[in-house]
Amino acid sequence: MSKLKPITPKKKPPAKRPSTPPGEVRIIGGQWKRTKLSVAHFPGLRPTPDRVRETVFNWLGQDMSDKHCVDAFAGTGVLGFEAASRGAAHVLMVEQQAQVLSQLLSTVTKLQANMVKVERGDGVSAMKMLAAKSIDVVFLDPPFDAIGVADAALAAARRVVKDGGYIYYESPKALTEDAAQELGLQLHRHGKAGMVHYHLLQCLAAHSKQNDPSQTP
Secondary structure (H helix, E strand, C coil), X not given: CCCCXXXXXXCCCCCCCCCCCCCEEECCXXXXXXXXXXXXXXXXXXXXXXXHHHHHHHHHCCCCXXXXXXXXXXXXXXXXXXXXXXXXXXXXXXXXXXXXXXXXXXXXXXXCCCCEEEEECCHHHHHHCCCCCCEEEEEECCCCCCCCHHHHHHHHHHHHEEEEEEEXXXXXXXXXXXXXHHCCEEEEEEEEECCEEEEEEEECHHXXXXXXXXXXX
16 A cells, blocks of 8 residues: 655745835825825835835934925935925925826825925936035935946035035945045945945035135135
8 A cells, every 4th residue: 555645835936026116105204204105106116115214314313304305316205205294495306207206296296295396307417407515415216227327326416415414325235435435425324224225425525625626725
């Protein structure tokens, strides 16, 4: 009499990261705390996680009152809306994709966020149109697969941010202190969530004087 072989359950394949974002994200602080925002389903769109946003705004200080901010690659817009929720005087959001842009405009209407301006376009080009040293905080979450965009975005942000102001920057690789200093930036804080490195960079006054030809000894 033959023995029955035990049935070995098949192993499930590892879960793949979804190519589309969750249907909504929530604001975690300020006047719109716990408000849920709809997210356009667009490949590659990746909202900054709650835990990371909480950390970043702890670094910046919870109160963003009277700050002028730019969310240069807005996507879901959650970073810019977090800043506005915490009292920012003005937030410029820049986004290229029409579908994503439409969702941002709907969210502005829903929140009656009069301090938020949404523009369609390229984040780097938009920052080049702003006056030098006119912005307190720039949020940079450029496409990871776009060659050269990150460097151009950091340089453009460095020009528009006030001395002592901040650049929040997400990337697949950690930015070293030496690389930051070459741009006239100080690596103020750094963290990692999954495969994403996030940095808070502070603009140094000395860099602007060294590179501004109008400044004489």
